[in-house]
Amino acid sequence: MNILNKEQLRATDQHTIQVQGIRSWDLMERAARELLKAITREFPHGEFSILCGPGNNGGDGLALGRMLKEKGINTQVFLLESPKYSEDNLENQKLLEEFEVFNLEKLPELWPDSIIIDALYGFGLRTGLGIEWKALFEKIEGRTCLAIDLPSGLLADELTTSPYVKADIVYTFHCPKKAFFAPEHGIESFEIIDIGLEKVGDGNYQYLADVHLLLNQPSRFAHKGTLGQALLVGGSKGMTGAIDLATKAALRGGCGIVKVYGPGCTPDLPSEALVQRDINLEYIKQTPTIDAKTTAIGIGMGMSHNGQEALLEFLSVLPPIPLVLDADALNILAKHPEKIPTGAILTPHPKELDRIVGTSKSSFERWEKAEKLAKKKGIYLIVKGANTHIFFPDGKILVNSSGNYGMAKGGSGDILTGLLTAILAQGYPIEKALPLGVYLHGLAGDIAAETLGHDAMNAGDILTFLPDAWKLLRRRACTTSKYPRRSTEQRELL
Ligand SMILES: NC(=O)C1=CN([C@@H]2O[C@H](COP(=O)(O)OP(=O)(O)OC[C@H]3O[C@@H](n4cnc5c(N)ncnc54)[C@H](OP(=O)(O)O)[C@@H]3O)[C@@H](O)[C@H]2O)[C@@H](O)CC1
Ligand SMILES: Nc1ncnc2c1ncn2[C@@H]1O[C@H](COP(=O)(O)OP(=O)(O)O)[C@@H](O)[C@H]1O
Ligand SMILES: [K+]
Known part of the structure; x- marks a missing residue:
């Protein structure tokens, strides 16, 4: 719309x-x-x-x-x-x-x-x-x-x-x-x-609602190789919860394999994830040499000097696209804006964005700055909040319609990062993956709020209800299509 x-x-x-x-x-x-x-x-x-x-x-x-x-x-x-x-x-x-x-x-x-x-x-x-x-x-x-x-x-x-x-x-x-x-x-x-x-x-300014139209239907013959590999890089001493949430979200994001690279202190993560630990205990020091189609960096990485060096080093060696940059990666890049790679996906909340583009007197000014930055650097910006805005390098802006204030709890953003990375890893083009992931995340939050109430729900509950959100989207996709393909899965959903 x-x-x-x-x-x-x-x-x-x-x-x-x-x-x-x-x-x-x-x-x-x-x-x-x-x-x-x-x-x-x-x-x-x-x-x-x-x-x-x-x-x-x-x-x-x-x-x-x-x-x-x-x-x-x-x-x-x-x-x-x-x-x-x-x-x-x-x-x-x-x-x-x-x-x-x-x-x-x-x-x-x-x-x-x-x-x-x-x-x-x-x-x-x-x-x-x-x-x-x-x-x-x-x-x-x-x-x-x-x-x-x-x-x-x-x-x-x-x-x-x-x-x-x-x-x-x-x-x-x-x-x-x-x-x-x-x-x-x-x-x-x-x-x-x-x-x-x-x-x-x-228009170039749209309200996001019909994202089920963006869904791919995986083949019955899909295997873990064809469904993509996501790599999450992050964590540091005292900040290991974020990578845990992002990993769990990626595991519910539909991709074939989820890999994680973190410091030696990375806690036990769900056994479905393949975890590699750095030789350094407290923060990531080395550049991971892990093969994956899509990478997200920054989740709970911390701002230590060595962590910053490692990030800048990663950026110079990692395949640049698709690359999701979140949390501390954004804070580090705010000091080195010239190092923001073209084509990258940045997921700042307003404060993180302010660190990159300077403070703004109003949301309108902040949106203008985000639009300019996305165009100038050729990047994708997901500015989080109620009605998350997605800014594209070509000037398009999408405004999310799902989500609620029950999601305004620590960790919700880490889940978005994990989910987006998993969706991108499956080969969805960025133009589809971002609206799909952002809307789905909000939809899971809406189901959580409906079931548990806004007050008591926490970020982890977004994970609990991600399966329901996926199913709801899949159901919408097969009921709105004029000639739906009737795979076994679709018939069961209807
Ligand atoms: N397409 C749609 O979506 C449809 C829209 N529709 C409806 O039309 C509405 C828009 O109607 P609208 O254009 O007549 O404007 P509206 O808001 O009633 O104000 C105009 C009046 O305010 C005056 N005025 C202006 N500034 C002023 C000021 N600072 N201080 C004081 N006065 C000021 C202005 O005076 P003037 O500028 O002429 O001197 C004029 O008298 C829209 O919001 C929706 O409700 C539906 O009917 C159907 C389809
Ligand atoms: N009032 C709200 N309405 C809808 N979504 C919200 C609201 N508040 C927060 N969210 C969502 O929750 C997430 C919060 O992300 P972030 O600020 O990075 O949190 P954290 O750093 O704790 O993970 C974003 O996806 C944001 O869109
Ligand atoms: K009115």
Whole structure:
């Protein structure tokens, strides 16, 4: 799904009107009907106070108000007084004539228990709202509030520091807006409302969901040689847990063989993994001479001087692609950015990224820097967090839709590294392996949270539920394909 900016949204809107031979009013009517369904499904016994602005966002609110009233649902509609209204807004004002519409005062008389529907402004806002809005927004804060398309006052594609509505759920049309992914904005929940807009090409900024379409189907005749070999290099004295988690994740990642190279103090790892230990006890000193198709380096390596030397040495001798660089490898490379190999996959969390590109004042600035770095160095950057962003060297950006805050526990990132390495080792092209691994990791986290709860789950539980996540993806793959190949495995899943 493309993530569109406001210019692209307008173009999509116009294109749809032309191709479908409809009026923009019809689109607003469609939007309101879909909103009605979503809102009454979520709040079947609610009564509503709708705050409408002068543009088409306000028009959506007016149309929704009419539909709620026609269904006999208690609804008050307030309209902001304005010297100018959009055409469709005016048409909807007329259609509401038989019902009373109140003037939106600075502090309107809202029913005490109603659910607020915010239809003041959508993506058409040119600049942030003035502080005169603060009083109203504070008045509705603390009440259940649903925003139409965007919380009013929030700018769709940039950082907003001026007042905006704090909504519990944002019902957004067609696609999520970039502003929803910035933690600064605190958008806790959004639901995408499909209003049948036409697709205008494949954008370079996409929301990841249909990753099952990327799955390969291994042959019945596959053997451990054909399923690929993954090598994980990492660990140091006092930091051996990370390599343990990464190894277990790689063992659940579908590749044929998982090899590990660590210092002498590397603990016992699952017996399926082939472990080699360095002559040095505390940190890796030597360059491993292990044959493997895909390598991940950095997991719990530490920042000792010798460890740093070893890493830089590895980079000069290891086959460069596919190469996953995580954790301490990133911290070491932050000091030697010229040594970041072209084609490498870097998996920083925001702080690790900051060490490489410098600190940023906002997520938007950080995303811009990540995009530039990926293009300049010809590398892949997986910037982890809620809605992990994957930056490609060609400028493409994918935003992950799976995962939850239950995964915000130490070790979750190590599991991602192990999983990605195993997927890459199987021969998936990088363009497919990264979205597949990132989404799958989040999906396993979602199943863990559903089963165990967000609070109690820990990173290891992502591993426990990886098998369920794989099965769910495989099932989706065979149910969405028009002519599914019916291998024994697929028949069993269906
Ligand atoms: N394609 C889709 O996805 C569909 C979108 N739809 C809906 O349309 C919405 C977009 O509608 P929109 O373009 O009319 O803009 P909207 O957000 O209502 O605001 C415009 C009004 O705000 C005013 N204004 C601007 N800046 C201001 C400021 N700083 N301070 C104060 N005022 C300011 C501006 O004034 P003007 O710039 O004209 O002077 C104008 O009056 C979208 O979010 C969705 O809800 C659906 O109906 C169906 C399909
Ligand atoms: N709030 C969240 N929502 C979704 N995923 C999250 C959230 N917090 C963390 N994660 C995921 O958990 C992982 C954390 O990685 P990282 O910060 O490297 O942890 P660690 O270094 O402890 O392994 C990332 O994959 C990230 O996307
Ligand atoms: K709104």
